[in-house]
Amino acid sequence: MKIPVPDVLLPADELGRVHFVGIGGAALSAIARIMAVRGVPVTGSDDNDTPFLAGLRELGVTCHLEYAAEHVGDADTLVVTTAAREDNPEVLEGRRRGLRILPRSAGLWSVMAGCQVVAVAGTHGKTTTTSLLISALVAAGGDPTYAVGGVLASTGHNAEVGRGDLFVAEADESDGAFLVYQPHAAVVTNVAADHLDVWGTEAAYQQAFRDFAGTVDRDGFLVCCVDDAGARSLAEHAAATGLRVVTVGEAADADLRATDLAFEGSTSTFTVVRGEEALGVVRLRIPGRHYVVDALGALAAGLELGHGFDGLREGLEAFAGSGRRMEAKGEAAGVRVYDSYAHHPAEIAADLDAARSVAGEGRLVVAFQPHLVSRTRLFGAAMGEALGAADEVVVLDVYLARENADPDVTGRLVADAVPLGSSSVAFVDGLDEAAEELVARARPGDLVLTLGAGDVTSVGPRVLALLGAR
Incomplete structure (x- = not known):
């Protein structure tokens, strides 16, 4: 559902009683938590009892597990998820009463009001980069308020209220939300075509990031990873407008560079170089080249905010991950099980590369659930191609989220595109079938990885239970 951003935005303390339609989602639950605190x-x-709801209930927030007009109660304001259907009874009730109705972007702005905002954006890696930045700032002596699209392992939450005026937020481009925030500073991890159901063309998607850079405070700064062609182009454009731009990456011309990269098991080690000066070595507890670049972006932002390298490094090295980002779920019968949110071909490729390092001598057994009909229509073949890096592949049907099913666009498009000979492939109907297929294929020493932005995350625990029984 597309809810327009109102012409006049109000801070949270002027919204009255606030009811969230879709409170169980990562974005809305974070906003609700900050407001409640x-x-x-x-x-x-919400129509699902998601992991985010437990923490809200602990704060005394009433969370209904269905949508009904009476749940609106005496609310003055509704904040509505983009996944809401047009016939959602709570939105219809809000309109009937003439209540203030906000999209999530306006809801997030309301809790940002009066803060110094650092917004982290990008096609991929924004949740991890935001989480790394939060961890680094806390270790360096900061106490930011934050809202992120995943649960931080260190806190168990996706949002907290800090004592200072700094607010670190994941800024989502999927529906243009990131154009609302007017941040002091921003980090952009990469710019690769996605969400073309909203933006229409790759050029329009890239222009949205240019528009986002244009909303950054002229006294602030923009961090961009110039290893990525889209982010490099954005950096050049933003610099030409007079915005201070700090570039990061392995590229020789980056302002802050990662050199001497080494990957062993679930760790990633690299040297940080600024100009001709080696600032020091960082050893991350998460695997993969893409996480090194995410850490560089977080480090650059922390340095620009005035914190010292050693404190920031301490936070980066202490970072134990965030939910659904190469998250270890457990081990049974000699098989390790991980879960990740990857749902775009580039993300799949990056996570499989990282998983290879973790798997060591073991094989890589992967279950993938495509997310959104529109994305699968555009990128299904590329998803299958990327999955060819695994030894065994199980593909589920498309997770529909906010879209209707299309009989011509199913997970079969992905399964059929996995390169023959590089992987053994199965296409299955549901979550239980996926778990059973993974267990049938996995051997001691293997690594099982579930991938996707939908409910495939529930497959890992099922695999562990089946392996334990075996």
């Missing part, structure tokens, strides 16, 4: 009266509804 600050004393704003909050309620919400």
Whole structure:
């Protein structure tokens, strides 16, 4: 559902009683948590009992597990997820009453109001980069408020209220939300075509990031990874407008570079170089080249905010990951099980490369669930091609989220595109079948990895239970 951003935005303490339609999602639950901690009266509804709801209930937030008009109660404001259907009874009730109805972007702006905002954007890696930045800032002596699209292992939450005026936020481009925030500073990890169901063309998608850079405070800064062609182009454009740009990456011309990269098991080690000066070595507890670049972006932002390298490094090295980003779920019968949110071909390729390092001598057994009909229509073949890096592949049907099914666009498009001879492939109907297929294929020493932005995350625990019983 497309909810327009109102012409006049209000801070959270002026919204009255706030009801969240889709409160169980990563974005809305984070906003609701911040409001509740600050004393704003909050309620919400969702059709799924997601992991985010437990923490909200602990704060006294009423979370209904279905949508119904009466759940709106005496709310003055609705904050609505983009996944809501046009016939959602709570939105219809809000319109009938003439209530203030906000998209999530306006809801997030309301809790950012009055803060110094650092917004982290990009096609891939924004959750991890945001989480790394939060961890680094806390270790360096900062106490930011934050809202991120995944649970931080260190806190168990996707949002917290800090004592200072700094606010670190993951800024999502999928529906243009990131154009609302007007941040002091921003980090852009990469710019690769996605969400073309919203933006229409790759050129329009790239222009959205240019527009985002244009919203950054002229006294602030933009961090861009110039290893990525799209982010490099953005950096050049932003610099030409007079915005201070700090570039990061392995590229020789980056302002902050990673050199001497080494990967062993679940760790990534690299040297940080600024100009001709080696600042020091960083040893991450997460695997993969893409996470090194994410850490560089977080480090650059922390340095620009005035923190010292040693404190920031301490936070980066202490970072134990965030939910659904190469998250270890457990081990049974000699098989390790991981889960990741990857749902774009580039993300799949990066996570499989990282998983190879973790798997060591073991094989890589992967289950993938395509997310969105529109994305699968455009990138299904590329998804299958990327999955060819695994030894065994199980593909589920498309997770529909906010779209209707299309009989011509199913997970079969992905399964059929996995290169023959490089992987053994199965296409299955559901979550239980996927778990059973993974267990049938996995051997002691193997690594099982579930990939996708939908409910495939529930397959890992099922695999562990089956392996334990075996």
